[in-house]
Amino acid sequence: MAADRERGATRRGAGRTVAYAACGAVLLAGCASMPDSGDLRGVESTPRQETQVRVFAMPPHEDASSSEIVSGFLEALTSDDPDYEIARKYLTKEASDKWQPLLSTTVLADGPGADVERVGGREETDNLSYTLTGTKVALVDAQQSYAPAGGDYSEPMHLIRDKKTKQWRIDIPPRGVVMGKSDFQRNYMSVDKYYFATNTTLGTSPHTAAVADPVYVRRNVDPMTQMVRSLLTGPTSWLNPVVRSSFPTGTALRKGVTALTPDDQNRLTVQLNDKAARVGLTQCKEMAAQLLFTLQNLTPTVDEVELRSDGRQLCSLTEESAEAVAARGSVERADYLYFLNAEHRLVRLPAATSDTEPDPVPGALGDGDVQLKSVAVSRDEDMAAGVGLDGKNLYVGALVSGGPLGEPELSSAGPTAEQRLSAPSWDAQGDLWVADRNPGNPRLLLLEEGVGEPMVVKTPPGLEGRIESVKVAADGVRIALVVKQGEKSSLLIGRIERSQDGKAEEPSSVSVHELRSATPELEEVSAMSWAGDSRLVVVGREKGGVQNMRYVQVDGSTPEGPAPAALSGVKEITASEDARLPLVGYSEDGIVRLPSGAQWQKVVTDGAAPVYPG
Structure with a gap:
């Protein structure tokens, strides 16, 4: 020094x-x-x-x-x-x-x-x-x-x-x-703390969505206690409008508690002040789930959390029980990997296997007459949406045998295929998002449950450029947009807000707020996908550089760990929030995947548009 x-x-x-x-x-x-x-x-x-x-x-x-x-x-x-x-x-x-x-x-x-x-x-x-x-x-x-x-x-x-x-x-x-x-x-590390999404339900599931809120803490200065204090303080201001904490206002560590350490059974006992003394069992378990999700992101050595206040136990929660309280995208494993075959029909492979022989999906998108350019599959894997080969029409169909395919749910009037509809994306509520790239009327659109009259999503007034691609996070409150302006394109992360009219449960409007760059060093972003609760995988290049693939955090920082193995000629990329599933790309070699600890492996030569559910 x-x-x-x-x-x-x-x-x-x-x-x-x-x-x-x-x-x-x-x-x-x-x-x-x-x-x-x-x-x-x-x-x-x-x-x-x-x-x-x-x-x-x-x-x-x-x-x-x-x-x-x-x-x-x-x-x-x-x-x-x-x-x-x-x-x-x-x-x-x-x-x-x-x-x-x-x-x-x-x-x-x-x-x-x-x-x-x-x-x-x-x-x-x-x-x-x-x-x-x-x-x-x-x-x-x-x-x-x-x-x-x-x-x-x-x-x-x-x-x-x-x-x-x-x-x-x-x-x-x-x-x-x-x-x-x-x-x-050397001094700091990024850790996700967790809160719960508001105005968002996970389709037909009663679970609420756990939302990651990344913060930086000093890695050698009792990071466990730092993270608990940070969690109790509340979400960061950027995320605060769309999440809630189950900890009562004013909850803090009990006076005199200066350090937290799990016991030899991997149980962490957290002594809280009297603000938490009167919470009910349901609320207490939500509080414990927030702590467990947060601390497991920091270290795998915490299997159980016990909360105490006013000299008595409030509740305890194990890792297995926490998953019944709220859902995280990073632990929701997809059943299948989907992509388009040589005939531009939707096919699928079991996601967690090394199979290379895909099967057509059940329903009209797998065996019908419509040829597709891009696709998206709902997170429950019951529905799929596809954009026609010319980019003009959006089709939605059920993944059931004999399921019909009706008229397009949406059409674009853009002059070319690249100036029409983007690849669609399903959110956690079962709603479908797509960008119309028509230069004469560029819009970000949402179709509730994938059907009906498209809703125009309000975007920040200062948004410059045209939205090229859309990916909604598994938590349903964050959205990743590739925005192109001139020859440059960047990856922006926005906050999704849904307002209600007070007369019905359905939102009366949807808007995206406070877009911020996740790739400040890149001049061009050509493909991206969510790859964790607060991480994305991006294909792009820096000014004067060549195309490369990297992981980025939603806050624009670079996560620890190695970048994905190099892959030439990448056209599309998909990842699951569940890191146990392989990264999958569409390159000059066709559909390829990257199992953990291995090199890229060819799946099929004549495929395109790979996607995991979402």
Whole structure:
């Protein structure tokens, strides 16, 4: 963690590894060389380390120079000090009292540079002003919500030298915490916390949908307790309008509870304050389900949650019982993989097998006369929708033997097949979504239960470009849209809101709000699919780059783990929210699939438009 002498200097990764070994698992600021004086040009961002490596900073030593104070403070921000107590030792008492490190975390492409403003030609006076600089990558707010960011970072920082002790201290620190991207990746991890969808039911199922709300927590600072506190605080502001929490307002950990650890039976006991003391059994089990879903996303070592308040047990819930409380897309396994054969009819294969001999689906979409270009199958796998080969008409039919296929439910007047209907998508309620790409009248449409008069979905007024493709998440409250503007296309995630007129259970209007980019680094997105509760798989390319495949988070961050194996000439991609099912693509080799831990395998040569239900 030495200071950069020059911005953009070559990283000394090998030297750092030796330094880590020399210092053991605990890293000390003293292990890195510090300039005794002069202009501090930057603080190098630490290369990413294994998760078991813990980083601790050292407090300022006696008679530390101003540049050492700046460097030591910035290093302390990247350490695993739970309450930033070491970082505070670099501040004056007044500054420490006012500084709020949890207010935000600014992520820069590299570690922050620090430029001193010299006064009267002297390098050191009793007052020194620094400017922290860099290129912004992202911002994590006080709710721990990640958002991509861009542009220059410039933040003032001021030091004074105490008249009595003659020690330098920072009296004006930067807002929140600032660090380089590699330090952020080492320090933080993304975890989904779970709430319940409102105004959404899962078709004919009585289950409510569990909705993932990704946040970033410090990975080596008791992440389990951090996640429980975050869950109790409530959903992030972006998701809040469409979800609810079963925890009563004001619920928190009981006073005095500072750390949570499961016992040797993998049971976690959570002591809550008296706000939760009077909840009924049904509500308590929903609360426990939220905790179980959240903690299992963090670690597999929690099998059961027990909630207590006011000295008594409220309820307990096991992993098996939690699935009866609410449904998650990531555990709802599809029965079949569907795609179009050489005759443009709908066929299917058992999803969890290595079979390569598909069967026609029962009903007119499998053995009828209509040739299809794209398809979607409802999540209960009872219905299917298909767009005709010319892109003009949308057909909907039941997947039952002898099921008829009536007139098209929707037609587009676009001049070409590529300017007509997109591939459709079914949501959790059994409603069907499709984009009409007609340049003269572009619209996002919804057909309730797949039939009837299409409803025009309201989109944000500032949406620029034309919607090219649509995928609704299994939770029914988030939607992924590929939007094209000129030669560029991007993947945007929106929040689905349904309003009711108060006279009937059916929604009177549906709208999409607060679209945000999930692929800020890509110039072109050619295919995408949901691949988890808060993850998507995307095919695209960066500016000046070549086509590649990657996973992205709904908040625009990059999930941990490897990208999918390379596949050339990808035209379409599909994934299940259930990670146990293989990724499936349509490429120049036909329909191919990627089983876990294996390479791409050919399914059929003469197929197209692969989809899992949804």
